[in-house]
Amino acid sequence: MNKMLLVAKYEYLYNLKRPAFLFAAFGTPIFFVIIMAVVTLASAGTEVDLATYGPVGYVDQADVLTTGQAHPDYPALFQSFESIESARTALDDEAIIAYIELPATYLSTGRVNLYTYQSSVPENLTAAIELFLLTNFTTGIELPFTLERLQEGVDIRVQTVDDGRTSTQGGLFVTLFLPVIFAFLLITASLTNSGFLMSGLVQERTNRVIEILVTSVTPLQLLAGKIIGLGLLGLTQVVILLGTTYLGLALGQSQNLEFLQGVNLPPALIALALIYFLVTFFFMAALLAGIGAVSSSEQESRQISGFLTIPFMIPYLFFITFITEPNGTVPTILSLIPFTAPMSVLIRVGLTDVPAWQIGLSLLILVLTTVFSVWAGSKMFRWGLLLYGKKFDLREVVRVIFGRARMETSTPQNITSQESV
Amino acid sequence: MVNAIHVDHVSKTYGSFRAVDDLSFEVNQGEIFAMLGPNGAGKSTTIRMILDILKPDVGTISVFGGPLTDAKKDRIGYLPEERGLYRNVKVLEMMTYLGTLKGMTQRNAQSRSKELLERLALIEHRDKKVSELSKGMQQKVQFAVTVLHDPDLIIVDEPFSGLDPVNTLVIKDLMLDMKQRGKAVVMSSHEMHQVEEMADRLLMINRGRQALYGPVDEVRRRYAIHAVIVEGQGAWEQLSGVQRVEPHKNGRNAAILHLAPNVTSNDLLATIAAAPNATIERFELAVPSLNDIFIQVAGRDE
Numbered sequence: 163m164n165k166m167l168l169v170a171k172y173e174y175l176y177n178l179k180r181p182a183f184l185f186a187a188f189g190t191p192i193f194f195v196i197i198m199a200v201v202t203l204a205s206a207g208t209e210v211d212l213a214t215y216g217p218v219g220y221v222d223q224a225d226v227l228t229t230g231q232a233h234p235d236y237p238a239l240f241q242s243f244e245s246i247e248s249a250r251t252a253l254d255d256e257a258i259i260a261y262i263e264l265p266a267t268y269l270s271t272g273r274v275n276l277y278t279y280q281s282s283v284p285e286n287l288t289a290a291i292e293l294f295l296l297t298n299f300t301t302g303i304e305l306p307f308t309l310e311r312l313q314e315g316v317d318i319r320v321q322t323v324d325d326g327r328t329s330t331q332g333g334l335f336v337t338l339f340l341p342v343i344f345a346f347l348l349i350t351a352s353l354t355n356s357g358f359l360m361s362g363l364v365q366e367r368t369n370r371v372i373e374i375l376v377t378s379v380t381p382l383q384l385l386a387g388k389i390i391g392l393g394l395l396g397l398t399q400v401v402i403l404l405g406t407t408y409l410g411l412a413l414g415q416s417q418n419l420e421f422l423q424g425v426n427l428p429p430a431l432i433a434l435a436l437i438y439f440l441v442t443f444f445f446m447a448a449l450l451a452g453i454g455a456v457s458s459s460e461q462e463s464r465q466i467s468g469f470l471t472i473p474f475m476i477p478y479l480f481f482i483t484f485i486t487e488p489n490g491t492v493p494t495i496l497s498l499i500p501f502t503a504p505m506s507v508l509i510r511v512g513l514t515d516v517p518a519w520q521i522g523l524s525l526l527i528l529v530l531t532t533v534f535s536v537w538a539g540s541k542m543f544r545w546g547l548l549l550y551g552k553k554f555d556l557r558e559v560v561r562v563i564f565g566r567a568r569m570e571t572s573t574p575q576n577i578t579s580q581e582s583v
Numbered sequence: 584m585v586n587a588i589h590v591d592h593v594s595k596t597y598g599s600f601r602a603v604d605d606l607s608f609e610v611n612q613g614e615i616f617a618m619l620g621p622n623g624a625g626k627s628t629t630i631r632m633i634l635d636i637l638k639p640d641v642g643t644i645s646v647f648g649g650p651l652t653d654a655k656k657d658r659i660g661y662l663p664e665e666r667g668l669y670r671n672v673k674v675l676e677m678m679t680y681l682g683t684l685k686g687m688t689q690r691n692a693q694s695r696s697k698e699l700l701e702r703l704a705l706i707e708h709r710d711k712k713v714s715e716l717s718k719g720m721q722q723k724v725q726f727a728v729t730v731l732h733d734p735d736l737i738i739v740d741e742p743f744s745g746l747d748p749v750n751t752l753v754i755k756d757l758m759l760d761m762k763q764r765g766k767a768v769v770m771s772s773h774e775m776h777q778v779e780e781m782a783d784r785l786l787m788i789n790r791g792r793q794a795l796y797g798p799v800d801e802v803r804r805r806y807a808i809h810a811v812i813v814e815g816q817g818a819w820e821q822l823s824g825v826q827r828v829e830p831h832k833n834g835r836n837a838a839i840l841h842l843a844p845n846v847t848s849n850d851l852l853a854t855i856a857a858a859p860n861a862t863i864e865r866f867e868l869a870v871p872s873l874n875d876i877f878i879q880v881a882g883r884d885e
Contacts, residue, residue: 165684172680176672370667374728377634377661378684380653 165379169387174395177358186354187399190347191406195413210284216259217241218287219249224268226298233297233309236290253277262291289313340407341431341512346478347403348439349504353471355396356446359388363454364463381544389447396443400436431511437525438504445500445532446470452535452542456559473501477509488514497524500531538563585648587612587736587767588633593642595628595791602628603639604791610769612735615762617782617799618771619873621881625791626771627664630738633769634661647735657686660729664740664771666721668713674724675700675709678731685732692731699727703753718745726754730761737761738769743777755781775873779803785873787880794880799873806876810841810869811848817861822854839869 177183212235219241220227230242241258243249249261260278268274274291276283296309305312366372375384407427450467457463476496477484483492488510496506497516503524510516541563588610595603603625610616620626631637633644635651647655669677675696682692700706703723708716713724722745729737742758743751758768758781772778778785778799785802787795795802813819814837819828824846831837842851848868855861871879 168680168683366667366669369670370663370665371669372667373636373663373665374661374667374681375684376636377656377659378681 166383166387166390169379169384170391170394173359173362173388173391177355177362177392177395178398180358182354183358183395183399186351187402191403191410195406195410199413210286212236212239212284212286212290215239215284215287217257218291219243219252219258219261221246221249221261221263223266224264226264226268226295229298229301231297231301233290233293236294239290240294250277253279260287340427341435342509344403344407344427345435345438345505345508345512348400348435348508349442349474351396351399351403352439352442352504353446353474355392355399356443356450357467358395359392359447360450360454360463360467361460362388363451364457364460367455368460382540385448385451385540385543388451389444392447393440393443396439400439404432434511434521435508438508438528441525441528441532442474442504445528445535448532448536448539450539452539452546452559455543456546470501473499474505476502477505481509484509485513489516494520497521498527500528503528586610586645587647588769589645589648590629590633591643591645593629593632593639593644595625595632595637595639602791603632603788605642606788606791606793607642608786608793608796610736610767612767613762613765614783615758615768615770615781617778617785618769618788619773619775619778619785619877620788620794624788626788627740628791629788630740630769630771633738634659657732658735660685660732660734660737660739662725662729662737662739662742666725668721668725668728670714671712673710673712674705674716677713678724678728681728682731685734687732695731695733696727699731700724702757703727719747719750722746723750723754726757730757734766736767736769738771740771741773742770743772743774751777775877779873787877789881795876802876803870803873806879807868807870808841809844810839811851812837812839812865812867812869813855813863814838814865815861815863817855817858817863822851822858822861824851824854837865 218239221243222228227242230240232238232240241252243252243261246263249258249263252258253261260276260280260283263275263277265271265273265275276291292313293309296313300309300312366375379387411427449470450463453466453470454463457466477493480492480496483490484506487493493506493510496502497510497520507516507521507524511521542559546559586609588608590606590608593603593606594601606625606629618626618629628637632639633646633651635656644651647658649655672680675693678696678700679689679692682696683689687695697706697709700709703726705716705720705723705727708720713721716724726739726742729739737758739758742754746754755777758770761768770778770782782799784798785795786793797805812831814831814835819825819838819840822840824843825840826843827841829839829841831839840851842848852866855863855866
């Protein structure tokens with residue numbers, strides 16, 4: 163097998179088993195699914211069988227339930243009481259499980275008080291109370307539809323005009339923010355995996371495995387193998403992320419969770435996110451490989467890489483601007499700067515209709531920067547691979563990238579340390 | 584047969600520091616070749632240039648009769664002085680990976696790794712992580728990685744450091760076995776007695792320059808002094824033919840007898856045998872150990 167592919171396979175399998183990766187890949191999605199499940203279970207748990215549920219008393223001080231007509235579904239659920247006191251006595255004697263009070267002001271405020279010793283009120287009891295009231299209000303009126311239809315009121319579907327995504331009012335929040343969260347997870351995955359590449363490389367240098375490696379494969383085979391292996395690892399993570407997102411959505415929607423109704427992730431958005439994911443990965447992987455190859459310790463390389471990662475999060479500092487003015491000056495500029503572009507574009511695409519030329523230009527600039535970063539990164543990589551214990555010197559690095567192409571892998575400063583007994 | 588290594592007038596300078604200065608030597612197939620020298624003499628730089636990790640400023644290096652190609656790298660095994668192993672990977676898994684990087688098939692690399700682990704008495708540790716092994720065990724694993732792909736040339740930097748006598752013997756056997764099968768072995772070592780015992784030829788480098796080069800026996804003879812070492816009782820000063828007596832620094836009861844120019848060691852032996860009150864327990868030519876030569880050569884340029 164080609165040595166580059168061997169390196170790729172090894173890096174993929176090794177990092178796949180790492181706790182850090184497993185946590186990043188499965189932790190977030192599992193958390194998401196668990197939240198869905200908990201919400202689903204919690205809402206399912208508040209449904210009770212009202213046929214066997216204890217009677218509920220009512221005290222009608224607003225004089226709206228004079229007929230006391232029961233809804234056909236719940237013929238014996240509600241019992242009338244003359245006064246609050248008698249209802250209270252019945253409650254204390256456990257003759258009823260709860261009682262509602264319709265205050266005199268009910269017709270103007272719509273407010274109803276419910277008294278019970280139970281810790282929670284089943285959701286379908288609320289619905290039953292509404293139906294009970296509606297049954298009485300509509301006595302003698304011929305309805306052209308069912309009472310339940312009247313009870314439900316208006317169901318508004320929000321259509322975002324730009325990309326044809328639909329959602330209910332409740333789902334609007336999720337529709338807008340799901341892409342934002344998704345973008346965040348994707349770019350983070352990209353940064354995490356390029357971080358793996360760097361720390362792996364620094365470890366190989368500290369362990370001196372690198373000496374064995376470079377006498378077996380060329381530096382470029384090594385670098386390319388690592389980038390491919392970890393790139394595939396990143397894609398695996400994205401597939402897991404997408405899979406669980408769809409699973410969570412399907413699960414939530416099957417349970418009729420109102421805030422997820424009609425929420426979907428359009429394929430075009432996912433495709434764009436994947437493109438940004440890959441370009442960002444190559445951009446950072448090459449850059450961090452170069453840094454991993456020239457920095458003297460894992461700690462130092464982490465500091466530098468942390469410093470380079472911060473700009474990716476800058477768009478979140480302007481989050482309010484992004485929401486209120488997604489096509490304004492700041493979001494537009496941030497969409498073009500290589501480091502801030504991935505997040506900015508993906509957030510904006512989730513919020514509004516971004517002009518195609520901006521996406522195109524943003525990608526063009528990012529791709530050009532990536533080409534440069536791969537070129538410079540591989541130079542630093544070749545140069546710094548076998549340099550030990552030397553302090554990171556930016557001027558020297560710049561000279562290596564732009565100056566002489568000759569490969570110089572050792573310096574007099576570390577001669578003694580290399581040859582110590 | 585082409586030389587395993589041919590170094591021809593090679594120099595390497597770092598800034599103003601001349602690490603290797605006009606160095607030339609050859610390593611033949613089927614020999615153990617020792618590279619000696621004080622710290623910072625340029626041994627590691629030379630090794631790195633042979634392995635194409637560094638490029639020489641001047642001169643040429645050929646390996647197996649030409650420049651080092653990727654295919655030739657698969658025929659070389661390298662044991663760096665600073666040991667290099669993946670620490671968090673299982674022994675067998677790591678060996679197999681490094682073997683495949685040398686062009687072996689997965690299956691081949693695995694079975695050969697097991698074979699070597701068996702030979703090095705490490706087979707029961709194959710599923711342990713490298714970091715869980717003792718230092719000596721790691722050293723053996725490192726050596727196993729070096730010879731895993733049955734290379735035609737191995738370059739081992741301080742192969743015995745950190746090994747107990749039993750394991751030293753195991754590694755030594757592996758190296759002699761390679762030599763027997765016509766492979767070239769280049770070892771850099773500070774343990775002179777090992778070099779003395781194993782190496783066929785040596786190169787001593789001092790300050791980047793060649794200080795000594797040739798067969799081990801020849802080098803030792805070249806530094807021999809006209810004297811013998813004796814251990815026993817006797818009035819050595821009074822023997823005829825003895826110019827000067829000095830105590831031997833390592834011997835409890837030994838002395839170095841410097842001979843007059845026209846006296847041979849055989850003459851002296853006869854004289855001692857004829858002497859009335861002399862008894863000898865040891866009698867040998869004062870051929871210096873490599874250690875002495877090493878100190879002498881390294882000290883001369885200080």
